[in-house]
Amino acid sequence: MSNLSKIIKKEVKELLTPATLIPVIIIAVIFGSLGGVFGGVEESMSEPQKIAVVIEDNGELGQVAFAVLNSSAEIVYNGDDVKEALGTLEDAGGSSLFVIPSNFTSNIMDNRTGTIEAVWVMYGAGLMDSLPSEVAASLLTSVDQAISAYMITMGMTENASLVLQPTQLVETTIFKDKVMDGISPGAIAGVMSSQSFVMPLIVMMVIIYAGSIVISSMGSEKENKTLETLLTMPISRTSIVFGKLVGAALVGLLMAIIYMFGMGYYFDSLVGSASIDLGEYGLTLGVGDYVLVGISLFASLVFALALCMILGIFTKNYKAAQTMTLPVTFLAMIPMFVTMFTDFDTLPTVAKVLVFAIPFSHPMIAMRSLMFDNYALVLSGIAYTSVVAIIAMLVAVTLFKKDILLTGKVARSEEKGRSPLGSMIRRFVLKRK
Amino acid sequence: MNAVEVKGLVKSYGRFQAVRGISFDVREGEVYGLIGPNGAGKTTTLRVLSTLLEITSGSVMVHGIDLRERPDEVRKVISYLPEDAGAYKHLRGREYLRFIAEFFAEGEKADELVARGMEIANLGERIDDKVDTYSKGMARRLLVARALMIRPKLAILDELTSGLDVLNAREIRRTVKAYAAQGTTMLLSSHNMLEVEMLCDRIALINDGLIVAEGTPADLKQRYDAQNIEDVFVKVVSG
Numbered sequence: 324m325s326n327l328s329k330i331i332k333k334e335v336k337e338l339l340t341p342a343t344l345i346p347v348i349i350i351a352v353i354f355g356s357l358g359g360v361f362g363g364v365e366e367s368m369s370e371p372q373k374i375a376v377v378i379e380d381n382g383e384l385g386q387v388a389f390a391v392l393n394s395s396a397e398i399v400y401n402g403d404d405v406k407e408a409l410g411t412l413e414d415a416g417g418s419s420l421f422v423i424p425s426n427f428t429s430n431i432m433d434n435r436t437g438t439i440e441a442v443w444v445m446y447g448a449g450l451m452d453s454l455p456s457e458v459a460a461s462l463l464t465s466v467d468q469a470i471s472a473y474m475i476t477m478g479m480t481e482n483a484s485l486v487l488q489p490t491q492l493v494e495t496t497i498f499k500d501k502v503m504d505g506i507s508p509g510a511i512a513g514v515m516s517s518q519s520f521v522m523p524l525i526v527m528m529v530i531i532y533a534g535s536i537v538i539s540s541m542g543s544e545k546e547n548k549t550l551e552t553l554l555t556m557p558i559s560r561t562s563i564v565f566g567k568l569v570g571a572a573l574v575g576l577l578m579a580i581i582y583m584f585g586m587g588y589y590f591d592s593l594v595g596s597a598s599i600d601l602g603e604y605g606l607t608l609g610v611g612d613y614v615l616v617g618i619s620l621f622a623s624l625v626f627a628l629a630l631c632m633i634l635g636i637f638t639k640n641y642k643a644a645q646t647m648t649l650p651v652t653f654l655a656m657i658p659m660f661v662t663m664f665t666d667f668d669t670l671p672t673v674a675k676v677l678v679f680a681i682p683f684s685h686p687m688i689a690m691r692s693l694m695f696d697n698y699a700l701v702l703s704g705i706a707y708t709s710v711v712a713i714i715a716m717l718v719a720v721t722l723f724k725k726d727i728l729l730t731g732k733v734a735r736s737e738e739k740g741r742s743p744l745g746s747m748i749r750r751f752v753l754k755r756k
Numbered sequence: 757m758n759a760v761e762v763k764g765l766v767k768s769y770g771r772f773q774a775v776r777g778i779s780f781d782v783r784e785g786e787v788y789g790l791i792g793p794n795g796a797g798k799t800t801t802l803r804v805l806s807t808l809l810e811i812t813s814g815s816v817m818v819h820g821i822d823l824r825e826r827p828d829e830v831r832k833v834i835s836y837l838p839e840d841a842g843a844y845k846h847l848r849g850r851e852y853l854r855f856i857a858e859f860f861a862e863g864e865k866a867d868e869l870v871a872r873g874m875e876i877a878n879l880g881e882r883i884d885d886k887v888d889t890y891s892k893g894m895a896r897r898l899l900v901a902r903a904l905m906i907r908p909k910l911a912i913l914d915e916l917t918s919g920l921d922v923l924n925a926r927e928i929r930r931t932v933k934a935y936a937a938q939g940t941t942m943l944l945s946s947h948n949m950l951e952v953e954m955l956c957d958r959i960a961l962i963n964d965g966l967i968v969a970e971g972t973p974a975d976l977k978q979r980y981d982a983q984n985i986e987d988v989f990v991k992v993v994s995g
């Protein structure tokens with residue numbers, strides 16, 4: 324074997340340990356299951372859309388529009404009551420209601436554009452949540468084409484631009500009980516992207532950053548035996564644990580503020596040109612809301628740091644500390660992806676329980692929840708996060724008083740170093756003397 | 757009152773007994789050495805006495821304080837120097853001494869401790885350099901200074917000079933002797949049998965978790981008719 328390959332073999336052996344492999348496998352599984360979720364969305368796109376229609380128009384063209392919709396979507400409601408239509412639609416999990424007003428045919432016959440009213444029901448504010456309505460909107464292109472064809476066969480071709488575009492769309496989006504006129508779900512998802520992306524990203528980065536401060540500080544203190552020195556000085560264990568936690572939390576919060584300014588600015592510059600002011604619909608955050616977001620962030624940061632401290636207790640040295648942050652990273656990644664692409668409210672129950680159980684989820688979903696005044700979710704999230712944070716801190720302090728802090732795991736190899744038979748013989752020899 | 761009284765101390769790591777029932781006393785003002793080969797159980801014993809590890813069975817009294825009952829009180833009278841220890845690398849030597857001193861005193865009192873520490877470390881201008889630029893000998897002197905500047909009642913020093921060159925080792929031994937003369941009881945470990953002969957008033961030979969002989973170096977040499985402690989050890993262990 325050449326020297327090069329000996330070195331390569333040694334490096335590979337050193338790097339391919341369970342500690343490095345398991346996190347990678349977990350990540351692969353997470354991405355795989357995310358792919359499953361998106362695959363599911365795509366599948367549901369290819370199924371016929373569930374829509375509701377209210378045809379107030381008795382004319383020919385209203386019938387044409389209905390025929391087109393009926394042929395390419397599953398109509399769950401066909402009647403004349405908009406309220407009832409919306410109820411049925413929501414029960415069926417559909418997201419589009421089309422209303423063809425009574426003057427539809429007469430307008431087009433009079434050489435004016437016909438109006439189609441669309442009411443979109445949006446269930447969440449994630450990036451995936453505007454997809455159903457976008458697919459449904461494409462149905463209207465088919466309606467346009469059918470009406471154009473009808474006009475051409477009837478010889479109504481004097482107004483060419485009307486033939487090309489015989490209808491116009493008036494949209495209303497209903498989102499978490501708020502009615503927003505003239506806005507499409509895509510526009511809302513776009514504007515909300517700052518909440519969808521910035522908060523989860525910041526939370527994740529801060530948790531990983533501050534968490535790795537704690538773990539690597541434990542690793543290097545153990546390696547240099549400075550921890551042993553501290554532990555033999557008249558300083559309480561609690562002071563040492565809290566000193567480390569608070570130090571890392573302060574640096575972490577400072578990071579969060581810097582990130583928030585930087586990213587807030589970046590997203591403002593992207594969104595600044597957008598036409599929608601969410602404030603018009605009461606979708607703003609007051610000072611109290613920001614305080615709640617801050618509390619939520621602080622509680623989950625404390626949990627993250629206490630968890631890292633517990634992991635750090637099992638760390639033997641600085642190098643081992645590096646891989647120890649990975650479990651925390653993944654725990655933070657799950658709610659990050661969930662909040663970016665979907666919405667807590669639209670998750671299946673099992674996933675809801677899972678996301679709620681991860682304390683890092685709560686600051687990530689807090690802003691969006693507060694916009695829609697979902698205080699119950701935010702407050703229960705804060706309560707839950709605080710409880711697990713306190714439990715984690717108690718566990719950390721307790722472990723700090725145990726041998727395990729300095730011995731790590733009981734090393735089997737060291738036990739092997741002296742066979743029981745060997746020490747029996749030694750004992751025997753010593754006794755005989 | 758003895759500075760340390762250890763009775764029937766057992767310490768296990770899991771199912772493995774590293775210390776298998778040892779008893780010894782250290783008198784006040786004495787330099788007492790635990791001597792034995794690697795893996796004999798010296799570090800384990802010192803870590804128990806420094807309140808770092810829980811006692812499996814037996815009892816330890818430090819200056820009349822029961823270590824199992826009141827470890828916090830024990831921490832007020834001891835100073836522990838781990839083997840192969842380091843200091844915080846981002847600090848300068850003087851800053852490190854100050855960081856430690858401020859846990860024991862405030863204001864001018866702390867200044868005094870730092871001044872004494874600088875005297876012990878004897879690093880000259882290098883005291884204001886970053887710790888991670890120090891040689892092994894310089895770092896060890898800084899740590900010995902840290903351990904002794906607070907004038908603890910009991911200093912627990914693990915492998916005091918292992919890995920150091922002759923001059924550094926000599927200087928450190930001289931410091932330890934001087935501070936012992938001023939009243940700090942010293943409990944140290946070493947696997948260097950010649951060193952302890954020079955340094956210790958009394959020694960315990962420890963092997964495989966048990967004390968196999970105890971006494972003054974002169975006593976032991978006489979008892980086993982040996983030239984030096986190394987010979988004593990070989991005779992005791994191999995019979």
Ligand SMILES: Nc1ncnc2c1ncn2[C@@H]1O[C@H](COP(=O)(O)OP(=O)(O)O)[C@@H](O)[C@H]1O
Pocket residue numbers: 729730731732733734737738740769772774792793794795796797798799800801
């Ligand atoms: N954390 C640990 N886990 C298991 N065994 C250990 C641990 N630390 C030390 N030992 C074992 O205890 C015995 C005594 O070790 P130690 O006290 O370090 O010896 P010494 O300091 O005399 O060289 C050795 O056999 C060592 O392998």
Ligand SMILES: [Mg+2]
Pocket residue numbers: 795798799800839915
């Ligand atoms: Mg040792």
